[in-house]
Amino acid sequence: MPDPSTKILDHIPHLTPPGTLQASADAFRKLGFTVIPGGTHAGGATANALVVFADGTYLELIHFVRPPAPDDPNPWARKQPGWIDYAFLGTGGEPSIADAINARAEKEGTGDTVHYAESKGGRRREDGKVLEWVISSTGEGLRGALPFFCGDVTPRKWRVPLEPRSNTEHANTTLGVSYIKLLVASDNFDASKKQLSTVLGAQPHTAIGTLASWDLEEQPAYIGVHNSAPQLVLAVAQDDEERAYVQEHGPGIFEVGFLVSDATKARSARTPFGRAVWQTSGAASGN
Incomplete structure (x- = not known):
């Protein structure tokens, strides 16, 4: 089985300070974007709104609901506000994105710094629909410098609602x-x-x-x-x-x-x- 593609752009998170999601959404609307509701992530620590594009990518406007604790394991808890990361499309299962990249890193001599691991994630939309995905990511030291991967377990259209068409008209x-x-x-x-x-x-x-x-x-x-x-x-x-x-x-x-x-x-x-x-x-x- 050929390795999955590891260069399909999926989305770009933009972080603002805790409790400022509505202000962030308003600011992006003033820039001419259509902003639609997202939801609350599993665990309840973060929530988002979305700017969805006709090419199938999107911006994730995200904030922490409350200031994160110093030992919060979320890799974004210690990030400065702004463009904090970028995601490519994962597989949500097999073949494993992490396995493919790690094998490539060992072969190319970058395995001492490039190592991906997988974890489960999800979000509850405002309409109650529960989304599930698999995240493949590096250690915290390289988050934002190297991409992470988001692979859908539930249908991607639940996570990236391009319909109705007005969602992608800016x-x-x-x-x-x-x-x-x-x-x-x-x-x-x-x-x-x-x-x-x-x-x-x-x-x-x-x-x-x-x-x-x-x-x-x-x-x-x-x-x-x-x-x-x-x-x-x-x-x-x-x-x-x-x-x-x-x-x-x-x-x-x-x-x-x-x-x-x-x-x-x-x-x-x-x-x-x-x-x-x-x-x-x-x-x-x-x-």
């Missing part, structure tokens, strides 16, 4: 995610590039100096929404703002690019705690 004309831009310190660039190549199962299609980028795959059911493949971009922090971001947040997402259908909507802006760019093509800006 005033800013966003169709989907164009790129994710990761920043690292200069001394981490080579190791990060090698780790990401192992996880994605592919070498970067562009690797020039302090920048590398990989073509990601579209959600299988929504191929054709993009005019070019979504990109994962890895870059070394260059200016004072970028270096300060890496120092405060560690390696991870600095900016998310969105594909829009209306060129007049192209612009850059800030979410409550992150950077966003709207554009009509898939190339990342800067660096």
Whole structure:
């Protein structure tokens, strides 16, 4: 049996401080997004709202219902607000995403740092429907620098409600995610590039100096929404703002690019705690 794909973008979590989910949803609406209800995760510590796109991906607006305890095992409990992580599509069972990546890491010599484990997760929607999934993730030290994987046990359409069509219609004309831009310190660039190549199962299609980028795959059911493949971009922090971001947040997402259908909507802006760019093509800006 061939290994499952490990480079299909699924969703991007955006964290805001405890108790601020409604304010976060309002802020994203002001940016031109349609925000729909999510639900409360298993255990009750976190809840979310969703921004769903026509390409089958989505943004997860998430908060802790109450401030997490210092020893909270949730890997996001100690994250600074903003773009805290990114998820690729998992399998929800067999074949195992974790097994496939771990075997690849051993073969490629990255097994000392790249190791994935699986755990069960879920969420109760506001309408009472209970969702179940399998998470494949690295240790906390690499969360946000390397992707985690979310594989559905229950139907994915329960987790990503693209219907009714109004769920994916946005005033800013966003169709989907164009790129994710990761920043690292200069001394981490080579190791990060090698780790990401192992996880994605592919070498970067562009690797020039302090920048590398990989073509990601579209959600299988929504191929054709993009005019070019979504990109994962890895870059070394260059200016004072970028270096300060890496120092405060560690390696991870600095900016998310969105594909829009209306060129007049192209612009850059800030979410409550992150950077966003709207554009009509898939190339990342800067660096």
